[in-house]
Amino acid sequence: MKNIWRKIIFSLLVSSCVWGVEAQQVTETNMGKFRDISYRQGTPYRTAMGTPGPSYWQNGADYNIEAELDDQQHTITGKVTINYRNNSPHSLDFVWLHLEQNRFKPDSRGTLTTPIQGNRYSGDVDGGYEIQNLNATVGRRGASSNRHIIDDTRMQVFFAEPIPANGGTASISMDFNFKIPEQGMDRMGRLEVADGTIYALAQWYPKVAVFDDVVGWNVEPYLGAGEFYLGYGDFEYKVTVPFDHIVVGSGALQNTAQVLPRELQNRLNNASKSDTTVYIITPEEVGNTNLTRPRQDGKVTWHFKIENSRDVAFASSKAFIWDAARINLPSGKQIIAQSAYPKESDVEDGWSRSTEYSKASIEHYSEKWYEYPYPAAVNVAADIGGMEYPGLNFCGYQSTGESLWGVTDHEFGHNWFPMIVGTNERRYAWMDEGFNTFINHYSTLEFGEYPSTLNQTRRYTNWLTSREREGIDTYPDVASTRNLGMIAYMKPAIGLIMLREYILGEERFDNAFRSYIKTWAFKHPQPNDFFNHMESVAGENLAWFWNGWFYGTGNIDLSIDGVYPYGPGRYVASISNRGEIPMPILLEITYEDGSKERVKLPVEIWQRGNQWNHLIQSDKNVTAIQIDPDRVIPDINSSNDRWPSGLYEEN
Structure with missing residues (x-):
């Protein structure tokens, strides 16, 4: 009987604490974190739905x-x-x-x-x-x-x-x-x-x-x-080079018969029908112009075309090994992947896999997000860490294995951001680098051979808590070079992963993101257009997220402060938001019999304050509770995310 009364008294004390916390919430407010920013304001040029308006225009050349x-x-x-x-x-x-x-x-x-x-x-x-x-x-x-x-x-x-x-x-x-x-x-x-x-x-x-x-x-x-x-515009360009050079460029080669002997024309044709890599010029043939060039002196002009493009780039050398394979697009259209690289790059697990990587990358993005629009995808080995242009990349000639996959996949991903979705990289690097890093994550997971650097978002918490950190919205030429990789690439990509896997869910996010790409393909969206469009299609007010993650340097710190019995079959989980950014709460509850249950609390629990009490009703004993069990969000303090079992077990 004495133990029963002790439990009743303890329950009453917990109840008074709970009601005390709730009373405090009435007087506190977090509405500043949820307040709309200017992005909701539509114009005749750009609507509040995040679409081009009835008077939208863009110039071209x-x-x-x-x-x-x-x-x-x-x-x-x-x-x-x-x-x-x-x-x-x-x-x-x-x-x-x-x-x-x-x-x-x-x-x-x-x-x-x-x-x-x-x-x-x-x-x-x-x-x-x-x-x-x-x-x-x-x-x-x-x-x-x-x-x-x-x-x-x-x-x-x-x-x-x-x-x-x-x-x-x-x-x-x-x-x-x-x-x-x-x-x-x-x-x-x-x-x-x-x-x-x-x-x-x-x-x-x-x-x-x-x-x-x-x-x-x-x-x-x-x-x-x-x-x-x-x-955007159409490009027709002709490049005259020494006779012993091979030229690869953005777009489609127009005069193959004039610049390549018949044997290489046949190989190029065979490659365009092959799902495995075919040599156009083998390592042994580099330098043997009798086999690989139609003439033996003077200059040769290579002629290329590409439509609806932002830019063109090309590469020229007499040192190229050249190979290619077919890319299969969702519409049934077939285009060609090509790689050009020197013998120095033809090492174990080196550039002989470049075309394989290119094909996998382009096919993935075309199937998942939006079909690739150009007639060729060319990867060129150069003394360049990685740089993208429409239909053509320059990647490090010494890259191998995971490094070569990573840079190839990243640079080809840029064909979606900013080549298809034409954002302003000088002002908003995060709209191309960050979005591209995000889609690279899923491409790498599908390829399956190498790990994604975004599988563990909490590995970046040291930077997120550093004094030198800057906001995503910092212009790239203003940002510290030590921060650029995070604010342009990793932090916006993590933000999209949180939106997809934690906040909206995959179906709602994918519908909205695909719609954004399709709506703004070959146009010029601004940040507000992206925010508006994602909200309109996903059906969610995300002002609290854009404000916190994209326009600030605050962090996420969600905490379980305690779990208390609250009568028969009832528990109260006391949770708090100790960080600057509100987030929904995904709780995984573990019961004494080993079974588990997940409950998602909406972000609105934080509108009136930073503490909340969630009532759990079950005829099973609760033994553990975990916030964000899949560790999707980069919570800066993992030590308070879990309530350990055994703390309130009966004696």
Whole structure:
């Protein structure tokens, strides 16, 4: 009897604590964490549903380029003609262009903002464009103008008359040349190998800046970490190179019969029908031009086309091993994966697997998210850690195994973000790097041979709690280089994993994410468009999550403070939110007989305060409770996530 009264008194004490906590919750508020931000405001251009509005517009440009590579002077000389379309409601007196090779001048802003000790974005400083014979006209018969201003990596071209709004056209042509940097900021350049030089050519022609409804002209200079924001158009480009070079590039090769002998044409055709890798040029054939080239002297012009693309890049070398295989797309369409690499890369578990990796990557993303739109997917070995362009990557020539898979899969993933979904990388690196890192996680899991770095989100808690951490919304050129990998890549990817696997669930998330990609394919979404669209399709107010994870440096710390008997067959789990970011609570309850039950408490429990009491009713004895049993969320304090068994067992 004495023990019974002791239990009754203990229950009453617990009950009074519970009601005391609830009384406190009435006076506290967390509504600031749940308050909407400006993203809900729609316009005629961009709706509050996260879709292009009835007045949405974007300008575009088609490019015709002819260029020649001089492998003695290491230069590119070329001519570009840009046919520009002004779909905006504004007439334009001028356009802005990017001259990204000017980054390699000693007085460029990028050079002058590079630390003395250097960083990944250090580069040669003896380059830059020479521009000649500029001609700009409006319409078919407009007056010619050559007036322009070049400032650092931007060029302003003026017209003799404005480009009309709502469909007016203009033409801009010019000659250009530049010295190809050896060190091209880990994005382009040249690599000396035993059999010759590999030229990785990107940012190689003047290109039009984006004019949009958000900021007008997007003219951020090319400094380093901030990548690119480009419009869409059709590209036709011809590259003249020494006869003994092989050229691979963005898009489809148009003149195969003129640049390859019949045997290589047959091999390329066979590869386009094969699910396993086929050599176009074998390791033993590198350097044997009698077998691999249709002529034995002079220059050869390679001709490529790609449609609805942001950019083009290419690689040229006489040192290439070249192989290929078929890619099978969900629609039934078949395209080709290609790899070009030197003998130095042909090592055990090395680049002979590149095409296999490329095929697996493209097929996965096409099936899961959105079909790949380009006719080829090319992976090129270069002295570049990893850099993406539409339909073509540059990846480290010394990469093998897991490293080669990782960089190949990541760079091909960029064809979805930002090549298909055309975000502004100079301002919002997280919208391409982070989203891409997220889809890489699932591609790697499906490939199955290597682990994903995002399988354990709590491995990143040291950075999440460091004093030097910065927010995801920090512009890449402003962010500390030590933080860029987290704020652009890992933290936004972890955020999407939490949304998919913990907050929304896979079905709701996948519906919304696929819809976002389809809705904004070949368009220019802003962060607000993403937030709005995910909420509209998933059917969830996520302001608390965007505010906390994407626009702050706060952390998640959910705690089980105690579990108390509350009458026959009833327990109270006292939980608290000790972090700055509210989250739903997934509880796994373990009973004395070994059975388990999961209960998910909605995020709204935190709207009135940081403590909550959850009533568990069961005819079984509770022996353990765990928050986030699958360890999806990067809770910074794992020690308070579990209530241990035996603590309240009867004597």
